Amino acid sequence: METLITIKDLNVAYQEKPALWHVNMSIPANSRTAIVGPNGAGKSTLIKSIMTLIKPISGKIDIDGKDVRHALKRIAYVPQKGEVNWDFPATVLDVVLMGRYVHKGWFKRPNRQDSEIALDALKTMKMEAFRNRQISELSGGQRQRVFLARAIAQNAEIYIMDEPLQGIDITTEKLIIDVMKALQQEGKTFVVVHHQLDTVEDYFDHAVILNKTVIAQGPVEAIWNESNIEKAYYEMSGHHD
Amino acid sequence: MMIEVLFVLIVTAMAASLLGVFLVLRGMAMVTDAISHTILLGIVLAFFVTNDIRSPWLIIAASLVGLATVYIIELVSKTELIRQDAAIGFVFTALFAIAVILVSKFAGNVHLDMDVVLMGEVIFAPFNRIDILGVSIPNALWQLSIILLINIAFVTLFYKELKVTSFDPKFAYIAGFSVALIHYGLMTLVSVTAVAAFDAVGSILVINFFVAPALTAYLLVRRLGAMIGLAIAFAVLNSVAGYFISFHFDLSVAGTTAFVALITFMIVFLFNSKGFIIRRIQKQHQKKTFSRAMIMMLMNEASHESLSQKEIMSHFNLSEAQFNRHISYLIANEYMEKDEEKYRLTRRGEEFTHYTRLKYELPA
Numbered sequence: 001m002e003t004l005i006t007i008k009d010l011n012v013a014y015q016e017k018p019a020l021w022h023v024n025m026s027i028p029a030n031s032r033t034a035i036v037g038p039n040g041a042g043k044s045t046l047i048k049s050i051m052t053l054i055k056p057i058s059g060k061i062d063i064d065g066k067d068v069r070h071a072l073k074r075i076a077y078v079p080q081k082g083e084v085n086w087d088f089p090a091t092v093l094d095v096v097l098m099g100r101y102v103h104k105g106w107f108k109r110p111n112r113q114d115s116e117i118a119l120d121a122l123k124t125m126k127m128e129a130f131r132n133r134q135i136s137e138l139s140g141g142q143r144q145r146v147f148l149a150r151a152i153a154q155n156a157e158i159y160i161m162d163e164p165l166q167g168i169d170i171t172t173e174k175l176i177i178d179v180m181k182a183l184q185q186e187g188k189t190f191v192v193v194h195h196q197l198d199t200v201e202d203y204f205d206h207a208v209i210l211n212k213t214v215i216a217q218g219p220v221e222a223i224w225n226e227s228n229i230e231k232a233y234y235e236m237s238g239h240h241d
Numbered sequence: 242m243m244i245e246v247l248f249v250l251i252v253t254a255m256a257a258s259l260l261g262v263f264l265v266l267r268g269m270a271m272v273t274d275a276i277s278h279t280i281l282l283g284i285v286l287a288f289f290v291t292n293d294i295r296s297p298w299l300i301i302a303a304s305l306v307g308l309a310t311v312y313i314i315e316l317v318s319k320t321e322l323i324r325q326d327a328a329i330g331f332v333f334t335a336l337f338a339i340a341v342i343l344v345s346k347f348a349g350n351v352h353l354d355m356d357v358v359l360m361g362e363v364i365f366a367p368f369n370r371i372d373i374l375g376v377s378i379p380n381a382l383w384q385l386s387i388i389l390l391i392n393i394a395f396v397t398l399f400y401k402e403l404k405v406t407s408f409d410p411k412f413a414y415i416a417g418f419s420v421a422l423i424h425y426g427l428m429t430l431v432s433v434t435a436v437a438a439f440d441a442v443g444s445i446l447v448i449n450f451f452v453a454p455a456l457t458a459y460l461l462v463r464r465l466g467a468m469i470g471l472a473i474a475f476a477v478l479n480s481v482a483g484y485f486i487s488f489h490f491d492l493s494v495a496g497t498t499a500f501v502a503l504i505t506f507m508i509v510f511l512f513n514s515k516g517f518i519i520r521r522i523q524k525q526h527q528k529k530t531f532s533r534a535m536i537m538m539l540m541n542e543a544s545h546e547s548l549s550q551k552e553i554m555s556h557f558n559l560s561e562a563q564f565n566r567h568i569s570y571l572i573a574n575e576y577m578e579k580d581e582e583k584y585r586l587t588r589r590g591e592e593f594t595h596y597t598r599l600k601y602e603l604p605a
Contacts, residue, residue, distance in 0.1 A: 051415055077415050084409045088266060089459065089468045098405050102416040109401060134463040154416075 001028035004158070004189050005050065005068075010059030012045050019045045021213045023059070028206055030187055032180060034194040034220075037210035038233050043193045046210065047160050050191070051077060063158070073102055076151035078161040081143045086136050092146055093131040096121055099153030114153075121152035124179060141172035148176060152183075159183070161192045165199075177203050200224055247484045249366045249382050250498060253438045254450050254476035256389040259396055260431055261455035262465075262472050266407045271326065272314060274448040275333030276307040276428070277435040281444060282340035283307070284436065289347065300436045307432025308425065310336060363441040363494045384437050392430055396469070399423060404465055442495040453502035454479065457509050460516070475505060532557065533567055534597050537576060540586050541594040547583045 005027040012020040020042040027033050035043045048054045050061055052069055063071040076099070099121070100114040110118075122128045125145040130138070138146065144164055151159055159180075165173050180190055180203075194200060200207060201220055209215040209223065209232045216228040264273050283306030287299045314332050318325040366381040373383055396403065405413040406423045414420050431451070438447050458471035483498025490497075511518045536553060539545050548556075554564050568584070571577040576590035586594070598604070 051411075053411055053414065072415050073417055075415055077412055079409065079411060083411070085266070085268075088408045089462050089465050090404075090408065091464060094404075094464065095408070098408070098412065098416075101401055101405055101413075101418070104401070105417070106402065107398060150412075 001031060003027070004029035004031075004063060005191070006060075006062045006065075007050070008060040008062075010046075010049060010061065011057045012042070012049055012054060012059075013057055018212060020049070020056075023210075023214055025208055025214050025217050027189070027191055027208075030184060030189055031206040032184055032190045032192070032204045033206040033208065034192055034200050034204040035208050035210060036194055036197065036200060036232070037215075041211040041232070043210055044162055047162060047191060047193060051075060051160060074156055075158045075160055076154040076156035078144075078147045078151050078159060078164055080162045080166065081140060081147070083162075086138070086143065088135065090135055091131065092122065092127060092133050092135060092138070093118060095135060095146055096131075096149045096153050099150040099155075102154050102156070117155070118149075118153045121149040124152055125149040126175060139169075141168035144168050144176065145172060148179065152179075157188060159188060159190045159192075161190065163193050163195055166195060197229065243364075243367070243488070245367045245379050245382060246364050246494065247481070249363055249379060249385065249441055250480040250484055250494060251477055252382060252385040252389050253363075253441045254454070254480045254498070255473055256385060256392050256434050257438060257447065257450040258454040258472045258476035259389075259392050259469065260427065260434060261451035261453075262458070262469050263396075263403055263407055263427060264431065265452055265455040265459060266465075270448070270452045271329050272311060272428075273431055273435075273451050275314065275329050276310050276432055277444050277447045277451075278333050279310040279336040279340070280304070280307045280432055280436050280439070282336050282343075284439070285340045285343045289343075300433060303436040304429055304432040306336065307435065308428055311425075311428045366441060381437070381441055385441070388430075388434055388437050392434065395426065395430055399426070403427070442498075446495050446499045449499040449502055450476070453499070453506055457502075457506045460509050460513055475502075479505060529567075532559075532563075533571060533576075534594075534601075536567060537571070537586060537590050537594050538597065540577075540584070541591060547580075547585045549583055553584065 003026040007023055007025045010020055010023040011018060023046065035046060037043050045054060049056055049059070050068060052061075052072065061068040063074065093115070096118040097110050097114060100110045100117060104110060104114075119128060119131065122131055125148055127142065127145050127149060130142065135143070135146065148161075148164070151161075164176055168176075180192075184190065192204070194204070201224055204220055206218070207220050207224060208217040209228050211232045215232040216223040261273075264270055280303035283303035284299050286306075287296065287302035288294060291298050310333060314325070314328050317323065317328040317332060363381075366379045369380045370377050371380045371383050402413070402418050402423050405416065406418060406420045410420045435444075435447050435451075438450065442450055454472040454475035455468070457475045458468045462468045462471055479498055479502045483501040484494060486492070486501065487494045487497035510516055513519070535557065539553075539556065540548060550564060550568075553559070553568075554561070559567070568577070571590070572579065574589075575587055576593055577584055578587050
């Protein structure tokens with residue numbers, strides 16, 4: 001598969017200790033890539049670095065061979081649910097419409113066509129009945145659906161998602177995976193921080209096993225084995241229990 | 242002429258509350274409080290240079306100090322050595338203290354009265370006048386009207402940007418909007434508005450004009466546009482009520498208006514449909530409904546079809562008074578019947594338990 005995102009020698013540190021150390025990796029175009037690793041492995045740091053939300057000590061991140069800073073608009077970010085204020089005075093449709101802002105630039109307001117695109121995205125996530133609901137009234141799974149609907153309305157090529165399956169109901173989990181697979185058919189690429197080890201093989205076709213540095217990367221069927229998982233979860237962290 | 246005082250008050254309240262909506266949503270109320278105090282340092286410094294209390298340099302210098310305040314607070318709290326609230330606390334008092342020292346040492350005999358600085362005195366506003374197109378109006382009214390127009394223009398032009406950067410700044414950044422530009426743009430206008438509002442309402446109360454109407458509106462709305470409209474409506478309402486009450490009882494106009502703002506907030510807080518009192522009443526009501534439903538569901542189970550008063554009371558840990566209240570309701574509504582000191586469900590009661598299970602999504 002063709003490489004979409006290339007990361008060369010990425011080093012990130014918050015305080016004295018490095019969060020990411022000498023990370024070299026590539027994410028294939030049109031893949032469903034899982035970023036897997038134990039707590040504190042730097043998974044969120046990695047995706048935030050890709051989106052240039054964090055300034056690394058060193059390293060180079062390219063999308064299609066171009067510096068990522070010139071390609072940010074090609075990315076749709078699906079944050080963790082806890083990252084925004086859900087008491088914000090907005091309806092479900094308001095939030096999904098924000099996905100259209102990317103195409104509007106400064107000053108211009110979303111128009112009727114944008115509303116239709118946003119509504120279609122809500123339909124995809126089976127949330128159209130909730131479009132006028134205040135966002136504070138939504139459940140955890142519904143909030144995650146709204147975020148994904150916003151990303152769909154954005155119509156980006158690359159979806160970067162931070163633990164989208166954390167704390168949601170089974171129905172929503174299944175829906176998110178189905179939508180992910182359907183969008184892959186349309187040529188989209190997914191980079192997903194994932195925390196359940198038992199579903200990696202069902203949900204993803206490519207994986208990066210991370211613990212500060214890359215333990216293994218490649219097609220799931222090639223690298224998803226006991227020895228790699230053990231290396232990431234037990235040896236590197238120094239726990240031999 | 243006194244009606245001009247009301248106009249000054251209303252324009253101040255509208256200009257401040259319009260920005261206040263975004264300050265509340267961004268959790269920046271206390272940063273605003275800091276700005277409204279530290280701008281005094283800018284005013285004092287510019288006053289020493291120009292020796293003119295009406296010089297536009299005062300506004301420019303005060304705005305710069307306001308921005309510096311925000312920047313220093315962010316710098317200090319970014320080190321993660323101390324929390325943001327602590328950073329606000331010491332940064333603003335330090336800058337404010339410098340201003341107080343300068344005023345007390347060097348400006349003792351000029352018109353820079355500490356009382357006016359702290360509390361404001363809007364009733365003096367009409368004495369300082371300016372001619373605009375041949376019409377004489379209070380200088381404060383002229384200044385604040387311009388600032389109100391600038392604030393309206395800012396919010397109208399950058400509505401979408403203000404919304405997305407307030408709700409989800411990381412998403413806004415990736416979508417190509419400069420979060421810092423909006424942030425510092427907003428903070429510049431907050432500083433300018435606070436300076437202009439200085440004579441009218443003083444540095445202590447101006448925070449109330451920024452956030453009180455926005456907070457009151459926040460309790461009532463579902464959408465941002467409605468919050469802005471309602472915040473401005475509350476700002477006008479508070480000003481009008483504060484003005485007439487203060488004149489009737491001979492009180493400080495700004496102080497009374499700020500107090501009225503507290504009253505309107507409390508009324509909304511207590512009595513709105515999701516508010517404190519209504520929620521209490523709903524909870525009481527819900528408790529009663531749940532207790533009755535639980536009694537009926539128990540009696541719908543096998544081997545519990547017929548129960549005595551004592552059995553029901555001990556099962557749900559009810560007092561005699563509670564038991565009597567529930568049972569008389571259930572019998573009066575024909576959910577239950579009494580038969581030789583034993584209670585059992587009627588047909589209607591059985592149907593009720595069936596629908597309750599569906600309604601509460603409980604397993605049958």
